Amino acid sequence: MTAPSFFDAIGGEPTFRRLVARFYEGVAEDPLLRPMYPEQDLGPAADRLTLFLMQYWGGPNTYSSTRGHPRLRMRHAPFKVDPASRDAWLKHMRDAVDSLELPPEQHDELWNYLERAAYFMVNSME
Template sequence: MFAAVGGEKTFRKIVRGFYAQVPDDDILGPMYPVEDMAGAEDRLYWFLSQYWGGPRTYQEKRGNPMLRRRHFPFAIDEVAAERWLELMARSLEQIDNETLPAPHRAAIWNHMQQVAYMMINRPG
């Protein structure tokens, strides 16, 4: 799907749109050190690109995703997962339907929902 929806340009736009909202967010902002925002943006881009059939940069630079393990140091409850999804939904809304047709948009969104709820590691 990576190439079918515009490849790097589209996935960079999704990730950039998400991270543009993070610093001012009262829930997610404190989880992301300002000095590593660009690094966090790159890692999410690499992960999403690889997952959806793009370059295997994430694997080459970071190894196996192990998402729950990598996110365990952060207190992620249902409220945080919902906020992550809210910001990501806003970012996805910035991608036009021609670039990201409904079936592809739905597949990406369903995956993001599954991953967001899988990251919950604290009661909330």
């Protein structure tokens, strides 16, 4: 018997939807991050992030089948992602991850990935 994917182990789609909903609650009120989302409604951005994270962690490949390869740096290139915006993103994502109340090992695995990804996205030191 194979071990469940991380996606399944933490509760599947409902867990990722809660994570992303909580994250975007913070983004919606953040004066630094909110302008980076040109759409009036954050729903489409939330859906994209949810689908990406679910696929990354072993869930359905809906993200790639509808949007192609993630190409994260390329998709974020039009936006100035500096250390201040990275830190704001991490603040809201930390709150979201903590809100899931996952067991420590799963919490740390998820958080470590998100933290590395945030640092990787920085494209401006201005």
